[in-house]
Amino acid sequence: MTHPDRRTLIAAGAALGLVPLTTPLAARARAAPPGGWTSRASLPWIVQEIYAAVWDGKIVTAGGLVQRQGGLHVEDRVAAYDPAADAWSELPRLPEARHHPMVVVADGKLNIVGGYARTGAGDWVNTTTAWTLTDGGWVEAPGLPTPQAEAVGLGVGDRLHLITGRTPAGAANARWNEQADTDRHLVRVDGRWETARPCPMARNSAAAAVLDGAIWVAGGRTVSGGGTGRLDRYDPAADRWDTLAPIPRSHAQNNQVGGGLAMAEAGGKLVAFGGEWFAPRNSGGGGGGVFAETWLYDPARDAWTAGPDMKTPRHGLAAASVDGAVYAIAGGSVVSGGAATGVVERFGA
Numbered sequence: 001m002t003h004p005d006r007r008t009l010i011a012a013g014a015a016l017g018l019v020p021l022t023t024p025l026a027a028r029a030r031a032a033p034p035g036g037w038t039s040r041a042s043l044p045w046i047v048q049e050i051y052a053a054v055w056d057g058k059i060v061t062a063g064g065l066v067q068r069q070g071g072l073h074v075e076d077r078v079a080a081y082d083p084a085a086d087a088w089s090e091l092p093r094l095p096e097a098r099h100h101p102m103v104v105v106a107d108g109k110l111n112i113v114g115g116y117a118r119t120g121a122g123d124w125v126n127t128t129t130a131w132t133l134t135d136g137g138w139v140e141a142p143g144l145p146t147p148q149a150e151a152v153g154l155g156v157g158d159r160l161h162l163i164t165g166r167t168p169a170g171a172a173n174a175r176w177n178e179q180a181d182t183d184r185h186l187v188r189v190d191g192r193w194e195t196a197r198p199c200p201m202a203r204n205s206a207a208a209a210v211l212d213g214a215i216w217v218a219g220g221r222t223v224s225g226g227g228t229g230r231l232d233r234y235d236p237a238a239d240r241w242d243t244l245a246p247i248p249r250s251h252a253q254n255n256q257v258g259g260g261l262a263m264a265e266a267g268g269k270l271v272a273f274g275g276e277w278f279a280p281r282n283s284g285g286g287g288g289g290v291f292a293e294t295w296l297y298d299p300a301r302d303a304w305t306a307g308p309d310m311k312t313p314r315h316g317l318a319a320a321s322v323d324g325a326v327y328a329i330a331g332g333s334v335v336s337g338g339a340a341t342g343v344v345e346r347f348g349a
Contacts, residue, residue, distance in 0.1 A: 052318035102153030122174025227258020262319030
């Protein structure tokens with residue numbers, strides 16, 4: 001199936017413990033996070049194509065996309081959610097609006113990395129910018145060597161990892177279809193970017209989490225091949241990747257859970273949810289759909305089991321976990337860009 005041009009779909013929609021590598025998987029049984037999805041205070045504005053990280057006990061998300069009358073709007077607002085108070089506050093706005101910017105906490109600092117800018121040239125200008133929040137606001141941080149967006153970004157100790165995503169395929173860099181999938185894995189440490197072992201599969205719009213010191217990258221999609229349920233685990237100490245059991249297909253949608261999903265760690269398990277799939281409109285598929293499923297991955301068994309469906313199926317949503325509970329934040333409730341939400345739901349404790 002040929003992946004549709006995402007900008008076309010947006011316009012139409014508007015009309016990561018690591019199991020030690022020497023330890024048998026069966027040696028570590030874990031309990032699933034209890035409970036189902038419950039509603040929490042909504043994000044004060046609607047948005048999709050966002051990511052999140054936990055900073056000083058709060059969940060922070062930034063930037064994103066929303067379709068408004070007259071066209072696409074790229075957001076510059078930054079929000080912080082306090083799970084204990086079930087309340088949102090606003091942090092200083094980004095120096096420039098971005099959608100798909102990585103929100104990463106590394107070495108205790110809040111960082112925004114990459115993403116797409118809207119310029120006179122187009123809505124999908126892939127950037128190299130990076131900012132760190134200080135007492136005086138956002139300050140410029142070491143930028144990426146080359147543009148990279150729709151990636152996964154995570155902090156492990158003092159190291160900031162940026163993995164997979166999309167990068168300009170050639171000289172053009174203004175539209176979604178001018179970007180190509182990448183397997184690139186960059187690590188920022190001591191103010192400089194280094195190259196780590198590439199991810200085993202190039203893809204964009206995946207999800208990732210840190211579990212027992214390892215980075216787990218799940219799902220995603222490719223330009224030509226659609227969604228993938230692939231699960232890859234990276235061991236930072238060994239600079240090694242292992243490929244494990246993939247996320248199952250959705251029986252309800254008769255499609256592979258993959259692109260635009262979100263994931264977090266809770267109770268020693270990975271919790272993956274949401275995402276979207278595309279289909280040509282002339283195929284009778286209505287252009288695709290959005291997944292409601294929640295999948296729980298147990299590293300002791302290298303197996304996924306079905307959890308409770310989200311109350312509001314979404315893609316392009318942010319995920320984070322605090323005190324054993326996973327939060328699903330905002331996102332689009334229909335395929336592509338036509339129905340952004342501010343919905344927040346909590347799963348687990």
